[in-house]
Amino acid sequence: MSEVYDFIVVGGGISGISCAQKLSSIAEKTYKILVLSASPLVKSITNFKPVTKFLHTFDVKENDASIFSQTHQNLTILSKFVSDLDSENHVVKCIDGSEYKYKKLCICSGGHPKLIDSNNPYVLGIRDTETVHNFQSRLKNARQIVIVGNGGIATELVHKIQNCNIIWTIRDSSISHTFFDSHSAKFFEQSLNEQNSPLIENNLSKKAKYTISKIELNGSEDKKPVTGSALGPDWSLNLLIKGANKESRKVLVEYKTEVRSIMLKEHLVEKNPDLIEKFGDWPVYVELTDQKFYGCDFIVSATGVKPSVDVFIKNNKFDLGEDGGLKVNERMETNIKDVYAAGDACTASWDISPHWFQMRLWSQAFQMGDYAARSMFYSLNNLTISLDFCFEMFAHITSFFNYKIVLLGNYDAKGLDNNYELLIRCTEGVEYVKIVIYNGKVQGALFIGETDLEETFENLILNQIDVSQYGEDLINPDIDIEDYFD
Ligand SMILES: Cc1cc2nc3c(=O)[nH]c(=O)nc-3n(C[C@H](O)[C@H](O)[C@H](O)COP(=O)(O)OP(=O)(O)OC[C@H]3O[C@@H](n4cnc5c(N)ncnc54)[C@H](O)[C@@H]3O)c2cc1C
Ligand SMILES: NC(=O)C1=CN([C@@H]2O[C@H](COP(=O)(O)OP(=O)(O)OC[C@H]3O[C@@H](n4cnc5c(N)ncnc54)[C@H](OP(=O)(O)O)[C@@H]3O)[C@@H](O)[C@H]2O)C=CC1
Helix, strand or coil: CCEEEEEEEECCCHHHHHHHHHHHHHCCCCCCEEEEECCCEEEEEEEEEECCCCCEEEEEEEEEHHHHHHCCCCEEEEECCEEEEECCCCEEEECCCCEEEEEEEEECCCEEECCCCCCCCCEECCCCHHHHHHHHHHHCCCCEEEEECCCHHHHHHHHHCECCEEEEECCCCCCCCCCCCHHHHHHHHCCCCCCCCCCCCCCCCCCCCCEEEEECCCCCCCCCCCCCCCCCCCCCCCCCCECCCCCCCCEEEECCCCEEEEEEHHHHHHHCHHHHHHHCCCCEEEEECCCCEEEECEEEECCCEEECCHHHHCCCCCCECCCCCEEECCCCECCCCCEEECHHHEEECCCCCCCCCCCCCHHHHHHHHHHHHHHHHHHHCCCCCCCCHHHCCCEEEEEECCEEEEEEECCCCCCCCCCCEEEEEEECCCEEEEEEEECCEEEEEEEECCCCCHHHHHHHHHHCCECHHHHHHHHCCCCCHHHHCC
């Protein structure tokens, strides 16, 4: 007979552990909580520091599962791979044949890299410690690599890799498009061939030479939908990411293109040996949709995340999002009774706030796991819960190219009609400020560098005060905008 638990959480990543931690803190000792995780190490957050109401910085810690369970009441953690779910009988089945019965289940199984070719040994993805080690050891002997994708991982790698030429192939007309539009991306383009440029001083004078512009991007291609136990913030900070090419480290960006085909050297030798003579002797070659052709040591496919939910959906009729995640409502419940999901494994499918959207990030995984725990506990005790405040506004703090980056609300003007405007302030090499205004109200903001504006604009997005009367003064560095709204 299978053991019965009040709560079972699948996954030892940040969403699963935040869910289990919250359950352990709110549920009395009589409740039994089980975490089943394929990985023996579990992730948790330390040094949690609030920056504003919505923005936080933190470090990620890996703990031995057994030590972690000893420090949390009524919590058991087992290193087991869940291979099936019998939702009708409320039973999770593990690959070793063991079975556990739940009252409430939360699936926090994360995601895995969505590779352009998962069968090719020359195509690498980056997700966890193991994949990073593999990447590092392959890079050690590499002189030239191709990076595909234009999001978080590609942006970090291009900046970090030393002693290796990089061909960066992107679908867009500007770099790092998941986070930056073409105008703001220009801020970084000059840094591409500089390596690990020194940290920008924190206290740069606001009197530096700046330009303010007001842009109306009406319907341009910049309006593109923004589409990671995974590594987290600062994963690459202390990593040596070095190739074998001591003579050269150039970044060549191939814009508006995709990989059409990948050919191993041995196949090319048979089919078209002239190409080897023309493009050099490499283990693998890449043909792009714009006819260009490159040889390289290997290819990094930094092309997004696919939710890891196969074992759950094979015998259960889950509603899935377009991205393949388990659809969850405003209580983090799936369509299957007593089954919840959180983090990279789920797709937020409630009526979302105009200033929030899902991005598969550490912060959201943490918030979703924590909230799912409260939701499950409330439901088991016949209490009602209302959507957590954190889902009111998108807020992300990170760094790219050694600059602090803050993204707030609808920073990308996604889904707005042609009448939005952008207020932009830029001091080359120092800071970049972009404010999205629609109907006189601030909808979103992007801050690059130490701007100190995040709190003010967080409030303006939340309060939806009409700011039309302030015009460009809103971002004038000589005016202390906070005074207006005190
Ligand atoms: C290289 C990289 C850099 C990143 N940098 C940042 C960043 O700077 N800032 C940021 O906010 N986010 C970042 N992210 C994204 C962030 O790390 C993820 O969004 C977040 O960690 C997702 O957490 P999760 O708990 O949902 O999933 P995961 O961390 O993937 O955890 C899933 C867990 O489920 C377990 N599991 C899966 N299937 C099963 C099963 N069938 N049975 C049992 N256990 C199972 C796994 O072993 C794992 O423990 C980055 C991601 C990557 C890959
Ligand atoms: N500092 C941070 O906040 C960081 C966050 N992360 C997170 O980790 C996760 C994984 O990162 P990453 O893999 O970079 O994913 P992202 O979702 O950030 O970016 C994926 C990129 O790959 C492109 N892409 C998708 N399919 C193809 C294809 N077939 N050919 C060419 N390009 C393609 C996408 O383009 P399109 O948009 O057109 O689909 C997009 O530019 C993400 O959730 C990310 O947010 C990772 C690193 C740092």
